[in-house]
Amino acid sequence: MTQRYVELGAARRDGFFNIAEAAQASGVSAKMVRHYEAIGVIPKAARTSAGYRIYRDTDVHTLRFVQRSRELGFPIKEIATLVGLWRGRRNAADVQRIASRHLATLERKLAQMQAMPRTLRHLVESCHGDKRPECPILDDLSAAPAQRAAPTARPRARVANVSR
Numbered sequence: 001m002t003q004r005y006v007e008l009g010a011a012r013r014d015g016f017f018n019i020a021e022a023a024q025a026s027g028v029s030a031k032m033v034r035h036y037e038a039i040g041v042i043p044k045a046a047r048t049s050a051g052y053r054i055y056r057d058t059d060v061h062t063l064r065f066v067q068r069s070r071e072l073g074f075p076i077k078e079i080a081t082l083v084g085l086w087r088g089r090r091n092a093a094d095v096q097r098i099a100s101r102h103l104a105t106l107e108r109k110l111a112q113m114q115a116m117p118r119t120l121r122h123l124v125e126s127c128h129g130d131k132r133p134e135c136p137i138l139d140d141l142s143a144a145p146a147q148r149a150a151p152t153a154r155p156r157a158r159v160a161n162v163s164r
Contacts, residue, residue, distance in 0.1 A: 005046075011054045016046070022055040026063030036066060041080045062087070074102055119149055 005011040023030040036042045042062050045053035069079040126136040140149050
């Protein structure tokens with residue numbers, strides 16, 4: 001257990017960071033540091049006798065780990081599991097299973113995102129954009145799923161029309 005410091009200055013002299021310094025060093029906002037602590041993703045911070053949170057280098061390293069995991073899109077629950085595996089209960093098979101499942105989720109979402117502009121482009125090109133009451137865009141937005149425009153195939157490279 002960490003010694004209880006009376007003053008923040010004494011804790012700093014012994015290499016501790018206050019929350020603002022830990023946040024800056026890790027790239028995580030102070031608000032998110034508090035949040036991660038509150039939900040158990042990171043351990044509760046040591047405190048001075050005045051109640052100020054103080055963090056060690058290892059805490060900042062954990063925050064960097066969490067930040068990088070967030071950058072890769074891992075959900076908080078999985079990050080908490082990964083932190084536990086990283087901090088001592090290492091099992092490469094578990095880590096790979098979590099990362100592989102997340103990769104599959106990202107690839108599925110990416111495919112859905114890539115289909116959106118193709119479908120919308122198809123709808124925009126189908127719309128006359130004049131005073132007619134018919135509008136394929138509105139029709140598609142209001143249609144039942146089975147009646148909606150299917151995502152179009154990937155656009156092919158355009159070949160220039162060159163006359164000889």
